[in-house]
Amino acid sequence: MLPQEFETRMKQMLGAEYEAFIQSYDKEKQQALRLNPLKTTAAEFLKQAPFTLRKVPWAEEGYYYSSTDTPGKHPYHDAGVYYIQEPSAMAPAEYLEAMPGEKILDLCAAPGGKSTQIAGKMNGEGLLLCNEIHPARAKILSENIERMGIVNAIVTNETPEHLAEHFVEYFDKILVDAPCSGEGMFRKNEIACMEWSMENVQNCAMRQDKILDHAAGMLKAGGRLVYSTCTFAPEENEGSISRFLNRHSEFEILTVEKAEGMSEGNPDWALDAAEEIRHTIRLFPHKLDGEGHYLAILHKKEDGIGRAYAKGGMEREITKDLIKPYLAFAEENLNKQQEGVYIAFGDQIYLAPVQTPALKGLKVLRPGLHLGSNKKNRFEPSHALALALKPEDVRHVYDLASDSHEIRAYLNGQSFTAEGEKGWYLITTDGYSIGWGKLAGGMMKNHYPKGLRKNM
Numbered sequence: 167m168l169p170q171e172f173e174t175r176m177k178q179m180l181g182a183e184y185e186a187f188i189q190s191y192d193k194e195k196q197q198a199l200r201l202n203p204l205k206t207t208a209a210e211f212l213k214q215a216p217f218t219l220r221k222v223p224w225a226e227e228g229y230y231y232s233s234t235d236t237p238g239k240h241p242y243h244d245a246g247v248y249y250i251q252e253p254s255a256m257a258p259a260e261y262l263e264a265m266p267g268e269k270i271l272d273l274c275a276a277p278g279g280k281s282t283q284i285a286g287k288m289n290g291e292g293l294l295l296c297n298e299i300h301p302a303r304a305k306i307l308s309e310n311i312e313r314m315g316i317v318n319a320i321v322t323n324e325t326p327e328h329l330a331e332h333f334v335e336y337f338d339k340i341l342v343d344a345p346c347s348g349e350g351m352f353r354k355n356e357i358a359c360m361e362w363s364m365e366n367v368q369n370c371a372m373r374q375d376k377i378l379d380h381a382a383g384m385l386k387a388g389g390r391l392v393y394s395t396c397t398f399a400p401e402e403n404e405g406s407i408s409r410f411l412n413r414h415s416e417f418e419i420l421t422v423e424k425a426e427g428m429s430e431g432n433p434d435w436a437l438d439a440a441e442e443i444r445h446t447i448r449l450f451p452h453k454l455d456g457e458g459h460y461l462a463i464l465h466k467k468e469d470g471i472g473r474a475y476a477k478g479g480m481e482r483e484i485t486k487d488l489i490k491p492y493l494a495f496a497e498e499n500l501n502k503q504q505e506g507v508y509i510a511f512g513d514q515i516y517l518a519p520v521q522t523p524a525l526k527g528l529k530v531l532r533p534g535l536h537l538g539s540n541k542k543n544r545f546e547p548s549h550a551l552a553l554a555l556k557p558e559d560v561r562h563v564y565d566l567a568s569d570s571h572e573i574r575a576y577l578n579g580q581s582f583t584a585e586g587e588k589g590w591y592l593i594t595t596d597g598y599s600i601g602w603g604k605l606a607g608g609m610m611k612n613h614y615p616k617g618l619r620k621n622m
């Protein structure tokens with residue numbers, strides 16, 4: 167049941183369109199997945215896709231799937247071949263226009279839908295800082311970064327305020343996918359519906375003002391900031407952006423092309439909003455196949471002064487001794503040299519992106535690609551490394567068909583008999599990497615992480 171006050175507000179906002187809007191709540195909800203370009207291409211995947219797919223118009227790799235498909239249960243999900251994501255939620259990261267080599271911040275990033283989408287566009291080059299304020303959600307974000315085989319992301323668990331003390335005009339692009347009252351998700355999320363109140367809308371709006379102010383200070387002059395919410399509440403949409411522009415004359419709204427079904431922002435819904443608010447974007451469920459969303463694409467004007475600063479300068483590489491075990495493993499098992507800065511957290515070895523700033527003073531969950539751990543006399547490769555590698559990157563590969571009993575047994579943690587040279591094997595499913603196995607004496611020992619095993 168929708169809150170009465172919410173319905174009244176929507177009626178006032180939408181007028182004649184209200185009927186179509188409210189009827190959209192009876193439509194079947196749209197489900198979608200986004201292919202991971204780090205792992206596959208649409209041409210390759212669609213040839214063998216085990217689901218019925220239809221393109222999401224505004225997302226390069228987005229596809230609706232049918233209500234009888236269960237992509238979350240397929241081994242391709244564990245292999246990070248796609249990310250299941252609400253279709254409207256795919257729009258903000260598209261408008262960020264992330265490019266390889268850039269420095270990008272995703273400030274409110276968990277569980278990682280948009281971070282993983284941005285990473286796909288960066289193709290492993292540049293620096294992606296994915297931040298989440300809530301520790302438990304930051305952990306899920308970090309797991310999704312791993313599953314999708316992302317090599318150039320750092321995951322932090324910080325407040326926007328503390329991050330803004332660390333980074334001044336540092337990032338080329340920032341996404342603020344703000345915490346909001348979630349009205350656009352009422353159809354999918356009953357809790358958001360039950361917790362709704364006007365007081366919460368006001369609180370969210372105040373919190374968004376603060377988050378946006380911190381984001382503004384971290385963006386380079388000339389940079390792009392995309393702001394998004396999944397609510398209809400004007401106070402959190404046109405309102406947040408109007409208030410922001412009043413506080414920050416160094417920003418302007420960019421005019422961008424809208425996909426079919428997207429609507430303009432409405433200046434009449436916010437107090438004293440400038441006419442340019444029309445160039446922000448509304449997604450309504452009665453006008454397109456997706457839930458309610460809002461986004462604004464902002465540009466920080468050039469001022470010719472380069473102030474880019476990160477506290478503590480650049481991250482320093484660890485001593486050669488600590489890297490040796492990994493290098494010996496790589497020499498024996500990999501065909502690929504990874505580029506980056508080697509760093510250690512205890513006995514855990516990571517390869518941070520080339521341009522990694524000093525991370526001291528920040529709560530870091532994942533400082534780049536986790537390569538593995540230094541054990542007494544050997545190196546043990548990590549699950550993250552397996553997911554970031556392709557069959558051609560390793561010496562030994564063992565493929566298990568995605569519809570086979572064997573892949574299900576592997577994901578359950580079972581070892582299996584196999585022929586071949588002794589050593590580490592990248593286990594793949596239909597050619598997509600999914601984990602490690604270690605072959606000795608005709609037995610492939612299972613190295614699929616215990617925490618991810620399931621009873622299928």
Ligand SMILES: C[S@@+](CC[C@H](N)C(=O)[O-])C[C@H]1O[C@@H](n2cnc3c(N)ncnc32)[C@H](O)[C@@H]1O
Nearest residue numbers: 274275276277278279280299300303343344345
């Ligand atoms: C809309 S969700 C982000 C969804 C995510 N971008 C994705 O695509 O998967 C907003 C996030 O902001 C976080 N958050 C809550 N309060 C916050 C605050 N004061 N500052 C920054 N982030 C906050 C929430 O924990 C939540 O994970």
